[in-house]
Amino acid sequence: MTGRIDPSAEQADRVLDAVPAAVGLWDRQMRNVVANAALRHLLGVDDAHGRTIADLVGTDVFDRERPHLEAALAGERQDYTRTVVDPDGRTRHVHITLTPDVVDGAVTGVVGHVIDVPSEAALDSQRDEALGLLVKTLEFSPVATAVMTTTDRWIDVNRAMCALLGYTTAEMLEMSFASVAHPDDLEVSLAEREALLSGTTSHVESEARLIRRDGSSVWVHRHATIVRAATAAGEDIVIAQVHDITERRSLERALTRQALTDPLTGLGNRRRFMGLVSELAEQDERQVGLIYLDLDDFKRVNDTHGHSVGDELLVAVADRIGSVIGVHDTVCRIGGDEFVVLVRSARTADDLDGQRIRLKTVLSEPYTLTSTATPVRVSVSAGSSWSGDDPAALLRVADEQMYRDKSARPR
Template sequence: MSASRADDNGVLRRVLDTVPALIGYWDAGLRNVMANHAYADYFGLRPDEVRGMHVRDVLGPALFSSNREYIDGALRGEHQQFDRTLTDAAGQIRHTQATYIPDVVDGVVAGFVVHVVDVSPRIAAERARDDAVTLFETSMLNAAIGQAVIDASGRWLQVNQAMCELTGYSADELRQLSFRDITHPDDVAAADLHVAQLLDGERTQIESEKRYIRKDGQTVWVQRNAVIVRASGGHSDDIIIAQIQDITRRKNAEAALARQAVTDALTGLGNRHSLMAQIGALAHPRGAGIGLLFLDLDGFKTVNDTYGHVVGDELLVAVAGRITRTIGDLDIACRIGGDEFVVIIFSAASQEEMENHRVELKRAVGGTYDLASLSATITIAASVGSSWSGGGDHRDLLAVADQHMYRDKVDTRRQAVVAQTITPPNLELDDR
């Protein structure tokens, strides 16, 4: 053998021995012709020890029996590739991918090349991925709140049963929709912005409250927590994982508390807090006329003293009803305490028009009331004052209307009579 050929063989041997994969050549009689150093790691045999051995003696009876069908396939000239788990010389379990490549010379299989690669890291990664997927799917399946996976376009990819119950849609129906299809129209723009922020990397997670429209048309409030999961294929392959919790009861309770804060519990009209908030808003220039009516019942204390507060409360509710039916749909009525009511008239164009409203309300409220808690009728009168502003600062309207109401009370005191009709006899009440 020439020196050059010997050098080439030496280089080839060093290359084969440095390759971490197991490489060998076996002749048609299943005896080894060449083996690299990896055989020592796998089977505890040096390459020179392996040379000439039968493949059964290297693999061992059990592994040889498992691989026999692939060996026979290679001897038939068929390329073989298969996965195999084995224990190496150090007792370490290896997950491998084996390839048998037939060596065909003049149409005859002279032997085959063996190439075995340790794929344990890949198998471990795949198992970790599968475990993570199983854990995620189990978590979704058993979660008490809605969970969903959404693609970059906003379409539902995966939803759990809690999400279906929340929205009223089946999983198949949701997968035909995007989140926009079930989002309340007033919340779509904000939802789109949040998705864009996630995809652009401006935010890594979103916490927000929004509304969904259920399949049956009902509106539900939800607390949504969403995170972005990046994909290697680009933004179009990114997904969003969301947890969605029904908070409708909480939102309804908050709305009820907010209403209670500005609502008179007895009559259902606005209360003093509501009135002052409205007047505070009116203090900003609007360029339109605004009027106030201030109403006080004449002799209401006598009603309470004579018949008790149950009758008095029923009378106040009845008065509130007449006020509401008298004013316009856009006007606001408030009970600010006791028997005092204030009405904001948004449609008034002049003080003269406010006077017409004042007379109309005084006439509507004053008169006879049939109350369910009393087997008699009560006749009562009202004093009403008005004020009007053509624009700009409206903060003095309440004080002016209050002054005019007291002027009306003084002017009509002699004629104002609170009367209760009882058959027999008739009892007349005054406001002394």
């Protein structure tokens, strides 16, 4: 069985002397009972035991500290700061804590605790240094950054932001975010700002366009965060960072076009057409027709004249279709010699059928191609379908009618 080990006075002294803060115990007559090494150094003595505070620091200093000492003897903890000159001649800014020493419910003395604290001037210097570093970091950051009020007025913008938009710093500080937002994206920007101000979110992230000084637009990925004021009298601010993603967006558009475009004719491909059909279903569009076109003699053209002539013929067919259909109609090449036209310009099924017949007539006329001296002719089969409750059925119905049209050809 082990009992509690009580430290010796020598051990207690060693522990206290190892503490970097100045620590001392004073009785009710303000005589020193304990003083560690740090306190003895601060007082400039080798031994403080039994000496009064007035004797150690002088009457003037004691009279200045008396109210705090008396309050501590009355049972009230004291916390305050002082500027003192230590025996080495250094000016030190210290925080003093006086804690009542209570034994059996009675205050028998005061425990003093003194630690060094930065001066106000030092704090100001540290703050100014930190702010200066922040300003330099913002100014030279490669990321376009702006600090704004909650009303979108610029407070500060860095070089990268000015370079991105083509304005000087002075010019931008006279502007607002709304003045450089693309009109088509302004509504979204205002909604994002409202979400920040209302506290719905602490940050927003989106892609949008900004208008540069020369009138061109630039796509950016933007991230904005609201920083609440430290006091009620302060003003909330918004910190926004934007990254130029114009090149990425262009690449994405190019890849999308490539995925949805027939490389030979430049028309939409089958994937593009099926996407349009899906959009019809989502939009519940009913006033629409479809014309399915097939070149009956295309294999003969390839076999007789070669594939280069066949390719040129397909391009010529695509051009003729485009010259006939309306500006709101869409033509896609969905197979080797198969084309479909999504017709929004027709008003009735009869109107659609008239367009189908006109396309057959125009496409069946001879083609003069640069890759062969012989005029090329092909016959065309065409079917159509009008509206209906199922947009996906448009292709099936038009396909069926096209094959009936093909079967009706003289053999």
